Amino acid sequence: MTEVRMIFSFPGGPGGSRAATGAGFPAIARVRAYWEGLRAETGQIPLRADLDPRGLAQALDHVFVADRIGTGLLRLRIAGMGLTDLAGLDMKGLPLSCLFLPEARLKLAQSAEQVFTMPAVAEVQLEAERGIGRPGLLARLLLMPLRSGSGGCDLALGCLETSGEMGRSPRRFTVLRSTETRLTIPPISPGPTRDPAPGFAESPAPPPRAPHLRLVHSVD
DSSP states (O other), rough: OOOOOEEOOOTTTTTGGGGGGGGHHHHHHHHHHHHHHHHHHSSSBBBGGGGGGGGTTTGGGGGEEEEETTEEEEEEEEEEEHHHHHTOOOTTTSBBBGGGGGGGGHHHHHHHHHHHHTTEEEEEEEEEBBBBBBOOOEEEEEEEEEEEEEEEEOOOEEEEEEOOOOOSSSOOEEEEEEEEOOOOOOOOOOOOOOOOOOSOOOOOOOOOOOOOOOOOOOOO
16 A cells, blocks of 8 residues: 655744654554554545544543534544643634644644545644743644545544643644655445444434424404
């Protein structure tokens, strides 16, 4: 299976290349290995319904599932508590870009878009903005494509892990470097659809109300 890797560095970001020598990111490694294991079973981009939280048990605080809602734009459907701690609020339903400084959002969008259009796996090295009560903080972002029930590649499995003292929230990041690894995917054979595993399913919508007739009395 051929893979093409593209690396983009942004030396103007705070901290230069120090993120490349940061401490390890074990949750990133676990989530990547889990996704690669699912892909190895069929050679295809995994379905969202294939996700089982038990396979990500040691990394769930850092994991999220996101919708592609526009070019390079991701909205979180499911978000671990680690993202909530970074943002200082529940990130479910919010764009991933909320965790990034305005000047870094275009770089984030470019990496995110490659995930869907190549398709590719993106790994992005990050550094948080510093300030009073906000010490140096490195992070790593992992984005991997998922297929929805319709078969379209319009979802992402992600992981955002930090290394260092979080300090006061919210913490927002700049992009230091990104690596996109192109995936070679064979043609898809039709197969049965599956429901998401418990723990990765959204709350069900309320059932529709039954139709009824209402009698109206008129007095002449």
